[in-house]
Amino acid sequence: MDLHALTIHDAHELLKNKKISAKELVSSVIDRIETVDPVVDAYITITKEIALAQAEIADKTISSGKMKKLTGIPIAIKDLICTKGVPTTCASKILENFTPPYDATVMEKLNAAGAVMVGKVNMDEFAMGSSTENSGIKITKNPWEQSRVPGGSSGGSAAAVAADMCLGALGSDTGGSIRQPASHCGVVGVKPTYGRVSRFGLVAFASSLDQIGPLTKDVRDAAILLNAISGYDAKDSTSVDTDTPDYHALLSDDVKGLKIGIPKEYHTTKGVSADVLSAVQNAMAVFKNAGAKLVDISLPHAQYAIAAYYLIAPAEASSNLARYDGVKYGLRDSGPGGLIDMYKNTRSIGFGPEVQRRILLGTYALSAGYYDAYYKKASQIRTLIKRDFMRAFDACDLILAPVAPTPAFKIGENIDDPLNMYLTDIFTLSANLAGIPGLSVPCGFSESGLPIGLQLMGTYFDEQRILNAAYFFEQATDFHHKKPRLKIL
Amino acid sequence: MEFEPVIGLEVHAQLKTNTKIFCSCSTKFGADPNTHVCPVCLGMPGVLPVLNKTVVEYAMRMALATDCTIAHQSRFARKNYFYPDLPKGYQISQYELPIAEHGHVNITMEDGTKKRIGITRIHMEEDAGKLIHDPTRPVSRVDFNRTGTPLIEIVSEPDIRSPEEAGAYLRQVRSILRYLGISDGNMEEGSFRCDANVSIRPRGTEPFGTRAELKNLNSFKYVESAIAYEIKRQKMVIGDGGDVVQETRLWDSAGNRSISMRGKEEAHDYRYFPDPDLVPLVIDDEWIESVRKRLPELPEARKARFLDEYALPEYDADILTSAKELADYFEDCAKEVENPKIVSNWVMGTLLGLLNAEGKSIEESPVSPAQLAELLILIETSVISGKIAKTVFDEMVKSGKAAKAIVEEKGLVQVTDESAIEAVVDQVIDANPAEVEKFKAGNAKLMGFFVGQVMRETKGKANPQIVNKLLKKKLG
Ligand SMILES: [Zn+2]
Numbered sequence: 001m002d003l004h005a006l007t008i009h010d011a012h013e014l015l016k017n018k019k020i021s022a023k024e025l026v027s028s029v030i031d032r033i034e035t036v037d038p039v040v041d042a043y044i045t046i047t048k049e050i051a052l053a054q055a056e057i058a059d060k061t062i063s064s065g066k067m068k069k070l071t072g073i074p075i076a077i078k079d080l081i082c083t084k085g086v087p088t089t090c091a092s093k094i095l096e097n098f099t100p101p102y103d104a105t106v107m108e109k110l111n112a113a114g115a116v117m118v119g120k121v122n123m124d125e126f127a128m129g130s131s132t133e134n135s136g137i138k139i140t141k142n143p144w145e146q147s148r149v150p151g152g153s154s155g156g157s158a159a160a161v162a163a164d165m166c167l168g169a170l171g172s173d174t175g176g177s178i179r180q181p182a183s184h185c186g187v188v189g190v191k192p193t194y195g196r197v198s199r200f201g202l203v204a205f206a207s208s209l210d211q212i213g214p215l216t217k218d219v220r221d222a223a224i225l226l227n228a229i230s231g232y233d234a235k236d237s238t239s240v241d242t243d244t245p246d247y248h249a250l251l252s253d254d255v256k257g258l259k260i261g262i263p264k265e266y267h268t269t270k271g272v273s274a275d276v277l278s279a280v281q282n283a284m285a286v287f288k289n290a291g292a293k294l295v296d297i298s299l300p301h302a303q304y305a306i307a308a309y310y311l312i313a314p315a316e317a318s319s320n321l322a323r324y325d326g327v328k329y330g331l332r333d334s335g336p337g338g339l340i341d342m343y344k345n346t347r348s349i350g351f352g353p354e355v356q357r358r359i360l361l362g363t364y365a366l367s368a369g370y371y372d373a374y375y376k377k378a379s380q381i382r383t384l385i386k387r388d389f390m391r392a393f394d395a396c397d398l399i400l401a402p403v404a405p406t407p408a409f410k411i412g413e414n415i416d417d418p419l420n421m422y423l424t425d426i427f428t429l430s431a432n433l434a435g436i437p438g439l440s441v442p443c444g445f446s447e448s449g450l451p452i453g454l455q456l457m458g459t460y461f462d463e464q465r466i467l468n469a470a471y472f473f474e475q476a477t478d479f480h481h482k483k484p485r486l487k488i489l
Numbered sequence: 490m491e492f493e494p495v496i497g498l499e500v501h502a503q504l505k506t507n508t509k510i511f512c513s514c515s516t517k518f519g520a521d522p523n524t525h526v527c528p529v530c531l532g533m534p535g536v537l538p539v540l541n542k543t544v545v546e547y548a549m550r551m552a553l554a555t556d557c558t559i560a561h562q563s564r565f566a567r568k569n570y571f572y573p574d575l576p577k578g579y580q581i582s583q584y585e586l587p588i589a590e591h592g593h594v595n596i597t598m599e600d601g602t603k604k605r606i607g608i609t610r611i612h613m614e615e616d617a618g619k620l621i622h623d624p625t626r627p628v629s630r631v632d633f634n635r636t637g638t639p640l641i642e643i644v645s646e647p648d649i650r651s652p653e654e655a656g657a658y659l660r661q662v663r664s665i666l667r668y669l670g671i672s673d674g675n676m677e678e679g680s681f682r683c684d685a686n687v688s689i690r691p692r693g694t695e696p697f698g699t700r701a702e703l704k705n706l707n708s709f710k711y712v713e714s715a716i717a718y719e720i721k722r723q724k725m726v727i728g729d730g731g732d733v734v735q736e737t738r739l740w741d742s743a744g745n746r747s748i749s750m751r752g753k754e755e756a757h758d759y760r761y762f763p764d765p766d767l768v769p770l771v772i773d774d775e776w777i778e779s780v781r782k783r784l785p786e787l788p789e790a791r792k793a794r795f796l797d798e799y800a801l802p803e804y805d806a807d808i809l810t811s812a813k814e815l816a817d818y819f820e821d822c823a824k825e826v827e828n829p830k831i832v833s834n835w836v837m838g839t840l841l842g843l844l845n846a847e848g849k850s851i852e853e854s855p856v857s858p859a860q861l862a863e864l865l866i867l868i869e870t871s872v873i874s875g876k877i878a879k880t881v882f883d884e885m886v887k888s889g890k891a892a893k894a895i896v897e898e899k900g901l902v903q904v905t906d907e908s909a910i911e912a913v914v915d916q917v918i919d920a921n922p923a924e925v926e927k928f929k930a931g932n933a934k935l936m937g938f939f940v941g942q943v944m945r946e947t948k949g950k951a952n953p954q955i956v957n958k959l960l961k962k963k964l965g
Contacts (some may be wrong), residue, residue, distance in 0.1 A: 082535045095534065102528050104535060203534040208765035236537050237767050316765055319567050322578020323532045327631065343571055366569070366760035375762060 003028035004164040005483070008073050008221040011167055015062055015072050022058035022072025026051050026116050029074040033118065033165045036486055039146060041138045042160040044079045045087055045120040054116040061114060069224050069248070071114030076166035078157050079120040080127055081212065082201035083107055086117075090203050091135040092125045094324045094331045094350025104201020105236065106170060106212050106229045113228045118166055121156030125352045126321065127177055127205040129153050130424045133415050134354040141411070142184060143484040144450055148408040151181030157215045158185035162484055168216040168225050172202055174209045175309055176403070176428025179440040182215050183403035183453025186442045186482070188222045188470065189215045193461045194435035195240035197226075198233030204320040206313035207238075209432040218480050219441060219471040223247035226463065245464050253472040256291035260284075260469075261396030263299045266427060273406040279444030279452040280402050286476050287400070287469070297392040297399065301384040302430055308385070309429040310422055311365045311378035317355075318362030324350060357418065386434045393459040398466050400456055401427050403440045407450035427455060437463045441470040442479035451479070492727070493692040494720045495700075496649035496685060497609075498712075500662055501640050502672040503616065503680040504547045509637035510615045511538030511581065516639075518678070522621070522632035530637035532576030537766050540565075544639040545770065547671040548588050548613050549780045551641055554665050554787055555608050557592030559777050565613075565767045569760040573631050574618035582642075583612035584761040588770065594645075594665070595789060596657040597807060606658050607646030614640050641672075647686065647697065652713040652720070659683060659709060660811065664788045668813045676708050683712055687719045688733065698723070699733040703747060705740045715740040715747060722747070791816055799829035808837055814851045821858035826865045835865060839882055855886050864892035872896065873903050877949055905952045907959070910943070913951065914959045917942045928964055936960065 003025050006014070014020045030048050037043050051074065058072035077083060080090045082100040084107070089095045103111070110117070124134035132140045132155025140155045142148040143163040150159040154171025158181035161169050171178040173191035182189025190213045197212045204210060214225035227248055232241040262284065288294055326332035326346035333345035351359070365374035392399060404424055414421040431438040436457055443454035454473065458466040474480055509516055512529035529536045552559050566584035592608035616638040621630045643662060649655050663674035663681055674681040688700035703719060706712045718740075723733050737756075738747040786794070788810050795806040795816070810816045815836075823832045840861065844854060864881060867873045873881065873896055884895045896902060904910060917939060918925055928935040943956045 080535075088534070090534070098534065100528075100533065100535070102533075102536075199535075200537050201535045204766075206765075235539060237539055238537075238765070315762060319569050319579050319760070319762070322569060322571065323534070323576060325571060325573075325578060327573045328531060328576060329533065339573065363760065366762055368758045368760075371760075371762070 002164070004032040004167075006167060007217045008070070008167045008224055011073060012069065016067060018062070022055040022062065022116065023052070025072055026055035026074050026118065029118055029164075029166060032163075036163050036165055039141065039486060040143055040159050040163050040165070041140045042121050042150075042156040042163065042165060043076070043119045044089055044091065044122050044137050044156070047086055047117050047119050050086070051116050051118045058114055058116060068114045070110065070228055073115050073168065074118045074166050075110060075115045075225075076119055076121045076157060076160040076169040077107070077117055078123055078154050078169070078171045080123060080172060080203040080205075081106060081170060082203065083117065083120065086120065088120065088203065089137065090126050091123045091137050092350065092352070092355070093136045094346070096137070096331065098330045100201070102201065105198035105233045107201065109229050109231070110170075115228070121160050121169060123156055124153035124177075125355050126203070126317070127153040127172055127174055127210075128317070128354050128358055130176070130180055130421055131409070131411075131414065132156060132181070133411060134352055136352045139411060142408045142450075143486055144186065144408070145448075146487065147410055148450070149184070149411050151184035151404070151408060153177040153181075154189070154215060155181045158182050158187055158189065161185065161187045161215050161217060163486060164483070168214055168221055170212055170225075170229070171215050172205075172210055172212050173428075173432065174205050174211075174313060175432050176425045178213045178215060179428050179438055179453065179455060180404050180425065182440040183455075184408035184451065186451030186453075186479070186484070187215055187217060188219050188439065188441050188480070189213065189453075190222050190226055190439040190463065190467070191431060191437060192226060192230065192463055193240075193437045194432075195238055196244070196437070196461065196463070197229050198231070198236040198239045200233055200235040204316075206316040207320060208316060209309075209313055211432075219467060219474050220248065220251060222439070223251055223467050223471075226467075240461070242461060247464055247467055250464055250468075251471050252468050253475045255287060255469055255472045258287070258292040258398070258469060259295050259396040260287055260292050261295050261297035261392050261399040263297050263302065263392070263399060263401060265299050265302045266401045269405065269426060271405050271423065272402060273446070275407060275444075275446035276402050276405060276452055280400070280454060283443045283454045283473065284400065286473060290472065290476065295396045297395055299385070299388045299392060299430065301381060301388050304381045305385060305430045305433055306422060306426060308378040308381040309425070309433060310361070311374050312382065312433070314358040314362030315365045315375050315378075316362065318359045318366065321351070321355070321359055326350075354418070382433045385430055389430070389434045389436055389459070398456050398458045398462075398469055400454065403427060403453040403455040407446040407452055431457050436460055437466060439466050439470055441473055443473070443477070444479060445482070491692045492689040492720075492724055494650055494716070495647045495688045495690060495697055496651075496655055496716060497647040498645045498649065498655060498658060499684045499686070500643040500645075500659065501682040502551075502643065502662075502666050502674060504544055504639040504641060504671050505673060506541060506543045506547065506639055508541055508543075510541050510544045510613065510639035511637055514637065520634055522630070522634060525634040526636070530576070531633055532578070538581060538764075540767060540770065541639065544613055545588070545772070546780055547639070547669075548611060548641050549772070549777065550669045550671055550784060551643065551666065552589030552592065552611050553777070553781050553784055554669055555592035555594055555611070555643075557589035557608055557611055559589050559772055560586060561772055562586065563588045563770045563772070565764045565770070566761045567764045570757055572617070573629070574620050574633075574636070576618070576633060576636060580615060580617065581764055581767070582614035585763075586769075587612035588772075594658060594661050596654065596661050598653065598657055601803070604648075604654065606648045606654075609644040609646050611641055611643050614642060616640050647688075652716040655685065655716050656709055656713045659712060661788070664811055664813070668785060668787050670785070679707075682706075685712060685716055685719075687716055687723070689720060689723045689727070699735050701733065701735070702737045703740055704737060704750065707742070711740055711742050714742075714745065718745070718747060788813075799823060799833070801829060801833055805830075805833045805837060809833065812851065818851050818854070818858050822862045822865070825859065825862035827869050831865055831868065832862075835861065839879065843886065855889065856882070860885060860891060867892055867896060871903060871905060871952065873901055874949070874953055876953075877901050877903065901950060903952050904947055904950045905955060907955055910947070910951050910955050911959055913943050913946045914956070914963060917946065918963055925964065939964070
């Protein structure tokens, strides 16, 4: 049995029934990483020793009968989630030598749930990108076809899950950064409602949009992992003090009478590939055949989402990234010159081109004389987009849409065309601007065999409903059973 | 042409909360560098601010004490600029929606004229750290202990018209802060800072002139001298046919002048925007009322009460209520003593004289209110004379002993026995026949001589009223 290929819930049963030990499970995953990662390049840091030590503790916990949902489960962590004593680089040269003295709240929660951290995974630098090509450390390959990107920014998380180099992973989603790589790598990815999961210890890209979420092999696992990380946190003023349902226990595949909104704007968007369109249409039929009702809805301001997003996110980023100045931690250029030279050189050397581009964009959008025309206007559009969704959810229970306009593109294909790269987020950005939950679940393959994801979006704190619909879809189809065939050297 | 100065002040007051505004680090002053720090106030990656409720309460106290309107919803904003003492690269402050607006402070000038100075706004923000420059090498170090210490900024309307009014306003603001117990208000230590915006305009005209912002005003004296200097400077510029330019000027106290720091073109663009890490601050009426109920008596109200309850002259009431600690001292002492005016005289005269000479504050007084009261009761009950009391007071300061003990020990009890005093009076008259002649011939001034002689003989212990009475009788 290939233990690394297990889902979280299957591994849990085997651990519980003492069919396998956590040590065997974790060792299998570490072996898998050591065999496969030289090809995929998903990991920045492999925490083998920590993982084996945690596995040992997990085995003791299991034998003492105090097992929890994630006891002994190997999880990969996106490298912008702070891990105490383990480097957290944000895939940036500027933080390459940074080791946080604290854990993110989600890490405290995973530790409390008994999870095992196998390593920190690659991403676009500071989560800015849609392909993981903007990593300052390495380029991650799509396990389905290694000449292609895994998507981004949580590309390392998605690739690690798809290539069985972990049982589940945490990513973060600011404009689609969990859902789009999940779609490109054929795994499940959930962006929770803004405020559902604590952002404490998540290195900020755009604070009003960022949200941590799970990437897993199936929907049940996503429910389990989401349960483990959700909940109010006094250390995050934007986390919301509301009860977290037991997503896993409440999982149901009944969609009869479910009203599924189909936004007309999304289905007339240009540049959507035929593969994606037919996979999404097929998914609509699957729901309809099970008794769900498809409802036409309109999101009239969706067309402004990209423009608004690429003002708000860089504006916040320009301020969030000001702390990387060479004074306190991380990279410092100690060449000749004064303070201003240190700032300039440190930041010019430490930040990659996309990060620098967004800092410039955001600085401009906030500047005196431009604030009203750019940042403020974008904030107003954001309010209108929120209202669009609220109105839509009066008429439907959830919204169905593509995740990305095309399957995974080729490495290098969009790298010189940032605007085209930004357009790949067209279906995912709106959920971040509105703060609503969304997920990606596998819904087919392109002609050349690349995975395609289906996006389901729900209203605020209604993760359960989209998880249930995705769970139904997964039961009704078998896309999630197909695994990439890796060419291992 | 006659010009009129237009002055507005921006005051930054450090709040005396135990912990910082967005983390739980201590705000204690004087610790070793970088010992009161944590990932949050160091601006490490991924950390988030959590607002300290006490800071909000303190800001609300000041808002209510200055009759401001408290916003039911206010927001924190980021003020973005690079400086090594600012770990996040931005300062969390309030910008578009401050916690309070539209208040005022009443001031009384030395000549008794009263004036109302408007408060534009009060907002909360975090303090920055401190740079320590190595004097021997081109190296600077940074101490983040102060980073995140809560501040309120109090912005006045441009209602101030002279350096003296600016001084009076600042003193009153500081007095209110201290009465509220929310700030030390110490300018020299930096817990109370002031920037001044100064412009001039032809008297009787409405539009404001171009203003200069004055910084580095580290004492009340500097504030007044810098403003006076700036008014003179701007008059000269205009007098010479020039234009005042908008700029920031630094006060050079050693040179008694200001130097241009930066012009309008070099002014920072702080790129303010709402801080997405903090939710809007919601304050309901119930909270406002609960803070209002707990407000202590403020300087103006206390002064009114001093006039009424102790029947003090306005001058005395003004001085005694100018600082809460002084007013407390007076009241602690006055509750033991029959006549409040004698307390007022002693506190304002002898005691403050001593403290000023020694550079001490009222809290550091070597004589407690109860000890002073004991001394004053001895005067009121004619145990000692006022003159002897001064000697006793000096001894109290020197030895720390109680007034009664000193009086007994040194045998300073006043002699009020008429027959005993009469004997001395007779002795003095007999011993000075020439002076008696002259006095009788009309030299009334010699009365003092006779009193002095009697006092000398009695070592100052004779009751002066009785001495006077007997001398008048005997010398006819
Ligand atoms: Zn701190």
